[in-house]
Amino acid sequence: MLTKGFSEARKAYLETRGKTASRLHAALIDMDGVLYDSMPWHARAWHRMMTETGVDCTVDEFFLYEGMTGPATIDLLFRRAFGRNAEPDEARELYARKGRYFKEYGKKIPMPGADRMMSELMRLGLRRVLVTGSAQPSLLESIDNDYPGAFSPQDRITALDVNNGKPHPEPYLRGLAKAGCMAEEAMVVENAPLGVRAGVAAGCFTVAVATGPVPLEAFEKEGAHLIVGSMEEFAFMLKSVTS
Ligand code: CA
Numbered sequence: 001m002l003t004k005g006f007s008e009a010r011k012a013y014l015e016t017r018g019k020t021a022s023r024l025h026a027a028l029i030d031m032d033g034v035l036y037d038s039m040p041w042h043a044r045a046w047h048r049m050m051t052e053t054g055v056d057c058t059v060d061e062f063f064l065y066e067g068m069t070g071p072a073t074i075d076l077l078f079r080r081a082f083g084r085n086a087e088p089d090e091a092r093e094l095y096a097r098k099g100r101y102f103k104e105y106g107k108k109i110p111m112p113g114a115d116r117m118m119s120e121l122m123r124l125g126l127r128r129v130l131v132t133g134s135a136q137p138s139l140l141e142s143i144d145n146d147y148p149g150a151f152s153p154q155d156r157i158t159a160l161d162v163n164n165g166k167p168h169p170e171p172y173l174r175g176l177a178k179a180g181c182m183a184e185e186a187m188v189v190e191n192a193p194l195g196v197r198a199g200v201a202a203g204c205f206t207v208a209v210a211t212g213p214v215p216l217e218a219f220e221k222e223g224a225h226l227i228v229g230s231m232e233e234f235a236f237m238l239k240s241v242t243s
């Protein structure tokens with residue numbers, strides 16, 4: 001799958017939807033791990049909080065849980081370590097603590113190559129919609145500084161806009177509604193297996209960009225239509241795409 005080019009992968013995707021051609025109209029773009037190299041800091045914050053709580057875990061495993069809600073992640077680890085879910089108050093306190101550690105780690109840097117990816121999407125005339133499970137105000141505010149003109153203020157779906165987070169398709173279905181197009185006319189850009197699952201479930205052409213330590217098979221298992229090794233590689237790939 002890695003050797004497949006963009007157009008070839010999209011053609012194969014369209015065939016699975018029973019279409020021969022469909023113009024690309026919108027790009028639905030995830031934030032953490034796609035636009036920002038923030039996942040290492042999320043993973044470290046999770047690892048620190050959970051280790052303090054007495055849960056044996058690794059930093060890398062949190063890359064696999066990306067996209068799950070905070071309480072769901074806490075329950076998953078609690079069940080493994082203690083054989084029970086966390087109490088709601090306990091989960092709230094722990095998730096807030098994780099958020100404080102994440103904030104403590106300071107400014108998050110834009111993902112190398114993501115600015116070029118955005119430029120290519122703009123060159124192609126695609127409507128860009130931000131679709132993130134985050135409600136971190138600091139990252140959401142940074143978007144306008146780091147990616148000027150990339151997203152209209154109304155073209156953003158955050159954790160506050162949905163009832164069901166990824167891997168549920170709702171965030172991407174809402175993204176499609178914002179863009180006013182059909183699933184076949186949109187492309188999803190994701191870095192997390194659960195995010196890929198959401199994009200695929202929404203029916204969109206879903207690109208997995210491996211920007212972290214997640215094994216490529218995990219993206220394949222979730223049905224990613226195109227798997228790219230880095231954001232730089234994806235930006236370069238888009239250069240040869242014509243609308
Ligand atoms: Ca992500």
